[in-house]
Amino acid sequence: MDPTKLISEPVETKKWEKRVGSAAAAPSYELVSFKELPEYMKDNEFILNYYRVNWPLKEAFFSLFRWHNETLNVWTHLLGFVLFLGLTLANLIEVPQVSGLIAFFTRSFPMSGDINVSQDLFVVSELQRTTTNLIDLMSESDVTPVTRWPFFVFLAGSMFCLLSSSICHLFSCHSHHLSLSLLRLDFTGITTMIITSFFPPVYYVFQCDPKWQFIYLGGITVLGMFTIITMLSPALSTKKFRGFRALLFSSMALFGIIPGFHAAIVNWSNPRRNVTLAYESAMAMFYMMGTLFYVSRVPERFKPGWFDLAGHSHQIFHVLVVMGALAHYGASLVFLDWRHGHSC
Structure with a gap:
């Protein structure tokens, strides 16, 4: 027997064991099932698979191009953000x-x-x-130039909401602490979008009566700030208070009924009244339907596991939010065009 083999064999064995051990210790970043999730991530028991857990930020970022149960949640609002960014730039060029x-x-x-x-x-x-x-x-020009900042406030609020939502869904798999922080950012984005949506219609309809501008815009801003402060509570960010969060957002949206009726009375003779009412009614319908899907978790409730990757309630909610924002954008353009020819 070759004596050199007696010496080299244990060395080679140790090298092999070291390689196997290091390979076994390397993270794989595989998708897991609902049962394998830590408690803080168990939000929707009807989505059974394709979860990311404790992924590094780099891996979470590149999961933008992988299929998991958050892929369409990210892309629906990311594409919505790009769309509104394009609309903002197009409107800026017209100034x-x-x-x-x-x-x-x-x-x-x-x-x-x-x-x-x-x-x-x-x-x-x-x-x-x-x-x-x-x-x-x-x-x-004898006509005072139309003030456009309320219109751009709405566009900025929409972009902030859509981008913060995409960031939340993309990176919340990193850690418990980051997940809570991003959830608060997401709720803040939703609230900001609701607040800023009030600015174009209220400002342009009541442009000749600043008192009502102050009352309605001040009221929705105070209600929105209260909502944001409430959402900063870690306890209210949990799944237990999903219904309460939906109630807060709905109350902000329902606040718009009062200035809505008032605006309809003030502008009853406006020939474009029906067009703006149609746009705003569509917006309200999209937002209400989105809230219903968000709370009820339909359709995955009826077929758990069938809609893990595509078609579950949160994805539908995202699409309806973008459609509602686009309907409000259409109404805002009508308000702007009307004010171009009707100053105080």
Whole structure:
């Protein structure tokens, strides 16, 4: 027998055991079932599989491109955020001051290395012409320019809600502490979206009566702040208070009935009244249906396990939220267009 084998064999065995041991200790980041979840993640007992648990932030981020039971929850609101970001940019370009600034910068960038003095003079003359046109437009117009900040407040609130929701669903699998923090961020986003949704209709309908602007916008803001403060309580972020959270959000939405009726009376003779009412009614219907799906957990309640990846209640809730926001966006455009020709 070769004596060298007697020496090398234990060494090779130790190396093999070390490799096996290290491979066994390496995390696999596999999806698990509802029964394997820690208690804080057991939110919906009708979704049985495809959960992520204790994933590092890097793995959680790249799970954006994997199939699990949160994939469509993330993407429905992430695509909604991109959609509203595009709408915001499109509306910003329509603002004369912004469009003039964009035109200046786009003309200022050289398209090749052959820029000469005549082209520089052309850029300067174009800037002067654009500035002159804007000044003439503002001075010659007899109609006061429409204040657009309430419209952009609504768009900003919608984007914050949709983005915070996507972040929550993507990274809440990391740890218990981060999950609670992201849930509060998600609830804050929902509340912010509801508050900011009031700004365009209330501001533009009662533009000639600032008293009612202050009462209604102040009222919904105070109610929203109370909701946010309440949601910061760790106990109220648990599944036990799901119904209570839905009640708070619903009460904020129902607050809109009062200014809604008031606005209908004030603008009863407005020829665009029926259009705005149709948009706002659609928004209310989408939000109410979304709340019902959120609370009832239909359809997975009737077929547990069938809708783990696609079609469960929270995904439907997300789609209805985006549709409701789009309906309100349509109503806000009508309000803006109406105010362009009807100042106080």
